[in-house]
Amino acid sequence: MLKKTEHAPTVRTTAARLALRRHGRESLSDLQFLEEWATTPSNDAASILRAGQIRRTNPGLMHDITTGIRQSADGQSHGQPTRRIA
Known part of the structure; x- marks a missing residue:
């Protein structure tokens, strides 16, 4: 019998x-999508609509994830988010 294993969620920011x-x-899937979107935005309609919907419902989260991705790309340390997450 196979045993189901639990993997820790993987998000970067x-x-x-x-x-x-x-x-x-x-x-989790929305957060992973946002991190991927902040790294390399996709031009397909479904991705654009999904990112827009998440951004409208929680603009602070999108800003903080984008900032975190930029900081890691610049080699800076991950600090606390600049905005409160709603």
Whole structure:
């Protein structure tokens, strides 16, 4: 019988980790999508609509994730998010 293993959720930014703790595993796919979107935005309609919907419902989170991605790309340390996550 195969045993189901639990893998720790993987998100890269402090803002995404805080949001994951607050909202639970149901938010994991959205948080991973936002981090990927902040890194390399896609031009397909579904991705644009999904990013826009998440951005409208929580603009602070999108800002904090984008800032975290930029800081890691610049080689800076991950600090606390600049905005409060709603």
